[in-house]
Amino acid sequence: MIRRSRDEQTRAAVRSEQWEATMIGLRAADILRQRFADFYAAHVAGLKSHPSHFVGIIQALFSLVEACGVELPDFLDIRTEPHNPAAALLALPAHLTRDEDALAALDECRWTLEAFHPIVYGLTHEIEPLFDGGRQNLLLLLLWALADQTTWSPGAADIQDVIDYALSELSAERQAFAERIVRLRDQRWPGDLPMDELARQLDQVIYRELNLGKAVRYAFAATGLHFADLSLEELDEMGWTGMDWYSVDFATIAAEQAEARDFLQHYYDLDNLVSAQPEVFDEVVALLTEAVARLETSPPTSA
Amino acid sequence: MTTPNQDCQYHALIALLGELPAQPIATHNPLALLRPLFDGSMTIEVALSPAIQEAIAACEQLAYQRDGKGRSLCERLNDLPAIPAIHAIDGW
Structure with missing residues (x-):
């Protein structure tokens, strides 16, 4: 039997899809805590760390941003509910209810969270x-x-x-x-x-x-x-x-x-x-x- | 049978050990502390607490041997020049 060293276990964990996805979800939760503290306290702080909850957290974040009047591009599978951001926590697309699908969706949200732009309306010069x-x-x-x-x-x-x-x-x-x-x-x-x-x-x-x-x-x-x-x-x-x-x-x-x-x-x-x-x-x-x-x-x- | 001098040394050693701060097991194995985060049983509030965030940072430090620079794509992007603003917009 081959036993991995503790360090090897840690390296493998950090490089796993689940780790990356969880960090993306936590980042969204942290942004909510910083930017929408009341909403965070009421709806997010007590949620458990399921992948599907993290997808919901990202949906709620973008719903709140849209509720501020910001127009966002359509992206990926994320559903927004600007008139009811709390509902966005639960409004998961049907195909994202399984953990592995939710993890994949979170991975696709990485870019959305890290290099994000509201819609720009300028004409292309192409x-x-x-x-x-x-x-x-x-x-x-x-x-x-x-x-x-x-x-x-x-x-x-x-x-x-x-x-x-x-x-x-x-x-x-x-x-x-x-x-x-x-x-x-x-x-x-x-x-x-x-x-x-x-x-x-x-x-x-x-x-x-x-x-x-x-x-x-x-x-x-x-x-x-x-x-x-x-x-x-x-x-x-x-x-x-x-x-x-x-x-x-x-x-x-x-x-x-x-x-x-x-x-x-x-x-x-x-x-x-x-x-x-x-x-x-x-x-x-x-x-x-x-x-x-x-x-x-x-x-x-x-x- | 110990001599009075030896007794004194033992007591001093025991007193010294008593002074050492207790160290949680997870200090040496931060991944163990994160297990509830990944099995879905940790609340978001706890996940964002300093203790958990430090454990996450310790694991990532071990995995990537980071030097503090370029820790994530987001931080690298933050170093890029912002879009030139005619009207001031915080964050651009």
């Missing part, structure tokens, strides 16, 4: 998803083309390539847009156009109840809000810097997310109009051209 099918983001194409020489140019790709790609995606019945898009090449704004000032002017321009300033700022990731200016892809490139669950201000995040969603809505609604109706495309180009002309004939205003 060309294909933006213009795939030629049915959307013509507002963005329009703005990128006009501002190609300015300091706000995203520079994600040669704008001519972007235009060529968007044109290639347009279906036959949408050819009314094609000549408009081609014409944009000759309407580019001067490189020294003060874009901040232009955006301030456009903040005053309401078209069909939509604020052009907000739509333009969103399109160029110039809102000043992380949640409106960053896309998931950019966050990924930045290394998914982790959120500090112990000190993070959920109310501030919720407020910034709400503000970012407002920018997104103005962009999204205007893009739907621009991308569907050639006459709207023309009207928006005209409004932008007027604003640029006003800017070139008047001295800049203070911020």
Whole structure:
């Protein structure tokens, strides 16, 4: 009979799936204790250390965060109950009631707990998803083309390539847009156009109840809000810097997310109009051209 | 038969042993202390107590021979530069 030494037993235990999963569950419980002390005392402190309880604890944690108004991405099998976080402790998905399944789910939660981000709403700069099918983001194409020489140019790709790609995606019945898009090449704004000032002017321009300033700022990731200016892809490139669950201000995040969603809505609604109706495309180009002309004939205003 | 001098030495030794603080078995075997945590019979409150957390740290120290740096992925991430904030957000 081979007897493991005590140290070997400890090493094996620490490297086991159960250990890792238990530590993830305890981390969630500790965050609850730090951030939601009343809830922890009432519902969590007395729970026993079953794997399924740890899954419930993570569900309760994210439910409480959502109850603060923070919008979280959908992740894994976790179910949230923001209107009744205590229920989330018990609301396990049916397939996680067995210990081994719960342990596996906890392991998948590791990244969620350690490098976690609420939803960001910024536009990706990946060309294909933006213009795939030629049915959307013509507002963005329009703005990128006009501002190609300015300091706000995203520079994600040669704008001519972007235009060529968007044109290639347009279906036959949408050819009314094609000549408009081609014409944009000759309407580019001067490189020294003060874009901040232009955006301030456009903040005053309401078209069909939509604020052009907000739509333009969103399109160029110039809102000043992380949640409106960053896309998931950019966050990924930045290394998914982790959120500090112990000190993070959920109310501030919720407020910034709400503000970012407002920018997104103005962009999204205007893009739907621009991308569907050639006459709207023309009207928006005209409004932008007027604003640029006003800017070139008047001295800049203070911020 | 002991001499008075030997008696004195024994008493001094016994007194000295009595002064030593009692050491729980788990000090030498922290894994034993954690058994209820892993069989599901420990409460979360106890699991988060300093004694249990120290036992966990002792086991992990033994397993990974950690030097205190890079103890977990989370702590490594904490050293990365934060997302530049225009508006101050605690924790970013």
